[in-house]
Amino acid sequence: MNTSYHIVVCAGVVPDPLQALEPAPGPALKNEMLLPAVLDPWAAHALYEGARLAREHAGSRVWLVSLSPRVKLQQVMMSVAQKALFELVALDGPASGFTDSAEVAAALAEAIVTIPDLDRSRLLLFGGWESAARGAGATLQMVGERLGILDQFQGVDEVRVEPDGSLIILERIEGGRHQISRCAGPPAVLGWATGSLPEPPNQPQIGMQNMRGILPALQRARPVALPGEGLTFAGAWLPSQQRQTRVVKDLPAGEIAREIIAWIRG
Amino acid sequence: MSGAAPERPRLEADIVGVGFGPAMGGFLTTLARRLADPDKPPLESRALPGMPLQVLCYERADDIGFGVSGAVTRARSMRRSFPGLDPEQIPLAAAVRQEKLLYLLDPLGASRRPAALRLADRLIRLLRFALPFRDEALEIPWVPPFLRKEGGFVLSIGQFNQWVGQQILMTGTVQIWPSTPVADVLVENRAVTGVRLMDQGVDRLGRPVGGYLPGMEVRAGLTVVGDGPLGSVGRKIDEAFGVPGGHRARDWALGMKFVIDLPDHATLEPGAVWHTFGYPEPEIFGFLYVHAGRVASVGIFVPSWFDNPARTAYRYLQHFIQHPYLWRHLEGGRLRSWGAKSIRESGRRGEPYLAGDGYARIGEGSGSTNVLTNSGIDEAWATGVQLAEAVIELAEQGKPFTRGNLEASYAARRRASWVGREGRAAEKARDGFHRGFFSGLLGMALAGLTGGRLAMPGRPKPPRKLEEVFGGRLGEEEIDRLRRECARLGRPLHDALMERVGWPPIPYDGRLLVSHQDALLIGGKVQAPPGVADHVIFLYPELCETCGARVCIEICSGQAIHPQTGGGPAFEREKCVHCGACVWNCPQGNIVLEAGAGGLHSAEN
Numbered sequence: 001m002n003t004s005y006h007i008v009v010c011a012g013v014v015p016d017p018l019q020a021l022e023p024a025p026g027p028a029l030k031n032e033m034l035l036p037a038v039l040d041p042w043a044a045h046a047l048y049e050g051a052r053l054a055r056e057h058a059g060s061r062v063w064l065v066s067l068s069p070r071v072k073l074q075q076v077m078m079s080v081a082q083k084a085l086f087e088l089v090a091l092d093g094p095a096s097g098f099t100d101s102a103e104v105a106a107a108l109a110e111a112i113v114t115i116p117d118l119d120r121s122r123l124l125l126f127g128g129w130e131s132a133a134r135g136a137g138a139t140l141q142m143v144g145e146r147l148g149i150l151d152q153f154q155g156v157d158e159v160r161v162e163p164d165g166s167l168i169i170l171e172r173i174e175g176g177r178h179q180i181s182r183c184a185g186p187p188a189v190l191g192w193a194t195g196s197l198p199e200p201p202n203q204p205q206i207g208m209q210n211m212r213g214i215l216p217a218l219q220r221a222r223p224v225a226l227p228g229e230g231l232t233f234a235g236a237w238l239p240s241q242q243r244q245t246r247v248v249k250d251l252p253a254g255e256i257a258r259e260i261i262a263w264i265r266g
Numbered sequence: 267m268s269g270a271a272p273e274r275p276r277l278e279a280d281i282v283g284v285g286f287g288p289a290m291g292g293f294l295t296t297l298a299r300r301l302a303d304p305d306k307p308p309l310e311s312r313a314l315p316g317m318p319l320q321v322l323c324y325e326r327a328d329d330i331g332f333g334v335s336g337a338v339t340r341a342r343s344m345r346r347s348f349p350g351l352d353p354e355q356i357p358l359a360a361a362v363r364q365e366k367l368l369y370l371l372d373p374l375g376a377s378r379r380p381a382a383l384r385l386a387d388r389l390i391r392l393l394r395f396a397l398p399f400r401d402e403a404l405e406i407p408w409v410p411p412f413l414r415k416e417g418g419f420v421l422s423i424g425q426f427n428q429w430v431g432q433q434i435l436m437t438g439t440v441q442i443w444p445s446t447p448v449a450d451v452l453v454e455n456r457a458v459t460g461v462r463l464m465d466q467g468v469d470r471l472g473r474p475v476g477g478y479l480p481g482m483e484v485r486a487g488l489t490v491v492g493d494g495p496l497g498s499v500g501r502k503i504d505e506a507f508g509v510p511g512g513h514r515a516r517d518w519a520l521g522m523k524f525v526i527d528l529p530d531h532a533t534l535e536p537g538a539v540w541h542t543f544g545y546p547e548p549e550i551f552g553f554l555y556v557h558a559g560r561v562a563s564v565g566i567f568v569p570s571w572f573d574n575p576a577r578t579a580y581r582y583l584q585h586f587i588q589h590p591y592l593w594r595h596l597e598g599g600r601l602r603s604w605g606a607k608s609i610r611e612s613g614r615r616g617e618p619y620l621a622g623d624g625y626a627r628i629g630e631g632s633g634s635t636n637v638l639t640n641s642g643i644d645e646a647w648a649t650g651v652q653l654a655e656a657v658i659e660l661a662e663q664g665k666p667f668t669r670g671n672l673e674a675s676y677a678a679r680r681r682a683s684w685v686g687r688e689g690r691a692a693e694k695a696r697d698g699f700h701r702g703f704f705s706g707l708l709g710m711a712l713a714g715l716t717g718g719r720l721a722m723p724g725r726p727k728p729p730r731k732l733e734e735v736f737g738g739r740l741g742e743e744e745i746d747r748l749r750r751e752c753a754r755l756g757r758p759l760h761d762a763l764m765e766r767v768g769w770p771p772i773p774y775d776g777r778l779l780v781s782h783q784d785a786l787l788i789g790g791k792v793q794a795p796p797g798v799a800d801h802v803i804f805l806y807p808e809l810c811e812t813c814g815a816r817v818c819i820e821i822c823s824g825q826a827i828h829p830q831t832g833g834g835p836a837f838e839r840e841k842c843v844h845c846g847a848c849v850w851n852c853p854q855g856n857i858v859l860e861a862g863a864g865g866l867h868s869a870e871n
Binding site: 219 | 432443
């Protein structure tokens with residue numbers, strides 16, 4: 001029974017959601033460059049889960065396919081490359097919530113089919129079930145469709161490999177419960193929620209190992225234009241917020257809840 | 267775990283850099299260009315024969331644009347590295363267009379002004395119709411040449427560093443690794459042989475727990491130390507090799523600033539630069555400079571010669587921005603981000619050995635900051651470029667990175683350059699401030715106008731007690747009562763003391779005037795990765811218990827050090843901005859700053 005996998009993780013870069021910095025008014029590209037970026041958090045979970053699966057199943061390989069501004073991707077890679085072993089396929093283009101998902105999916109699918117040595121019968125297509133750039137996680141599903149993959153799972157928190165090679169997949173459903181599915185095996189699309197792994201610690205030696213492939217991949221990153229034909233945005237604005245912050249430690253959850261209720265009641 | 271040393275992974279390189287700031291930016295920019303130059307013969311690696319020179323740099327912060335400051339700089343050395351540099355390429359950058367020097371009077375009557383200064387203020391107010399006076403400020407019609415930044419840039423160093431880092435990484439010749447603190451320097455036979463990265467999977471005291479990952483040893487022929495004013499690797503090299511006779515880093519300042527979205531009515535233009543003195547206390551200098559995109563940086567410097575132990579930069583900064591001369595432009599604005607850093611104001615007098623066998627020092631930690639010209643970024647960048655030029659020369663000649671070779675190629679080059687000349691002229695420029703405000707100003711003027719040949723003498727005094735500082739205005743019993751009350755509530759003492767002596771409460775507006783705790787979450791990210799040791803260490807906690815001043819609590823930029831009932835101060839690394847002010851403010855010398863991960867970061871501050 002062959003249980004080695006070719007895991008392709010689709011991941012863009014997004015402004016760091018933990019940073020409270022807002023874009024300055026001005027030219028769009030400059031703003032995009034100003035904001036500190038990270039690998040899309042949901043896709044990052046997918047990467048860590050993919051790396052774990054690859055470690056546990058000899059002969060597996062992990063590719064990270066990213067359509068992002070090359071200079072920003074390069075910077076982000078210096079952090080991500082220390083977390084897990086992977087090979088990078090870089091596409092140089094815009095990454096934001098205002099790109100057309102169908103165009104992004106087409107570019108990603110095109111890049112995936114041209115990966116040398118990729119065995120599409122062993123392919124597990126990983127990514128986030130949503131994105132920090134835009135909640136609707138439509139892109140991964142469309143990449144899967146373009147690759148002709150019929151078994152698709154979204155909101156995945158866990159995947160287990162059974163002795164017969166089938167995959168047990170836990171997907172999030174309402175009420176905080178999981179729907180458990182059995183999939184005969186690859187190819188399959190898994191859009192990850194948070195999974196169950198913490199962010200791995202930095203391992204400089206893994207970073208050095210990855211970098212041998214990442215630097216050349218960045219150098220040959222193919223420019224991708226996303227013209228967004230037929231796509232117009234009527235408007236976009238931030239929801240109005242009211243912010244009252246206090247940083248505390250070691251406060252029991254019950255006490256925090258009581259404070260919040262008191263605050264809501266005024 | 268047994269007491270045996272853990273087996274550490276090991277990596278061989280040719281050059282390893284510690285800390286990615288402006289100095290390392292200058293070093294790696296220059297070196298990377300040479301390595302990528304197709305018209306020159308490749309520089310071969312000694313660590314990996316047959317490969318090009320292997321160059322690595324480790325930065326403790328989560329990204330290469332974090333944990334640094336903003337600046338107005340003449341940018342002489344940066345413009346030399348990037349001829350025709352267009353500030354439009356760099357977010358928040360602007361060319362300097364207009365400079366003002368302002369003496370700010372005290373509109374509240376709360377500051378600690380000597381009698382002579384109060385008299386001078388009275389005279390200025392009397393003659394205000396004949397003087398360039400408005401909104402409680404005297405516009406001094408002349409900016410001394412040594413202070414001027416004409417031809418330079420207003421920059422966010424966070425943004426500039428990101429931009430520089432991108433240029434370097436694009437060459438593919440150098441690797442810059444963020445989120446990777448360097449814990450120690452490797453010394454063998456009186457030579458530096460590389461660095462050791464931070465252990466992970468440890469508790470707050472550094473003891474191995476689950477998932478222990480011993481920090482990797484990175485062996486290199488040359489270790490380039492550019493880890494800033496209080497860098498732990500720099501400190502460890504000083505401990506191992508000593509410092510030149512008579513050299514000591516004794517003068518410091520804490521710089522703190524707000525980055526503010528200007529309100530619609532503000533008429534400030536990008537590139538406007540104001541230098542201020544006189545308020546909120548005579549010893550505290552201030553600045554305002556305007557970036558592109560209707561954004562301004564406004565801040566103050568709280569120097570080590572300011573004798574008040576209740577030296578809170580945050581509270582003073584809030585009063586500073588409300589000075590009528592500034593407030594007319596800032597009222598209604600919004601706080602974008604906030605940050606603080608220590609400035610090593612000893613300059614050349616705190617210069618360590620610039621080079622030794624296997625290592626070289628660059629940037630602020632190497633004593634390059636110039637306190638006369640109020641300039642550090644430009645000098646730091648220049649020292650990095652100078653070292654890179656020396657390294658290229660040595661590598662091309664196949665010479666090793668020994669003390670002699672580095673002294674002859676780097677240190678000599680630096681001393682003969684404008685950095686060395688101007689550093690010598692600035693050596694004694696601020697000594698006069700140890701005697702008082704007027705002596706300080708006179709000393710600056712003398713040193714600046716005579717190229718350092720004349721200056722006012724002055725020596726640091728031992729820190730004063732709160733009871734001495736507030737003696738005329740608050741009784742000892744009152745101070746003791748406030749101290750006990752604040753300890754019980756877990757609050758710093760400065761707010762209570764300042765309000766008792768006449769500073770009004772801050773009228774919080776939730777936009778620009780916000781509590782210190784709220785500011786922690788604006789424009790930055792609070793992060794404290796698990797599994798790493800605390801980076802602020804109280805060496806002898808029992809000493810802290812008996813410390814009456816506890817200046818570390820008052821000066822702490824992020825309220826990361828706070829009082830607790832019983833025992834010494836408590837430290838929360840989630841809030842720490844790694845400014846290091848606790849270290850030079852501890853009267854007992856009882857605090858050590860190690861390289862640490864995480865902290866509160868802003869990418870534009």
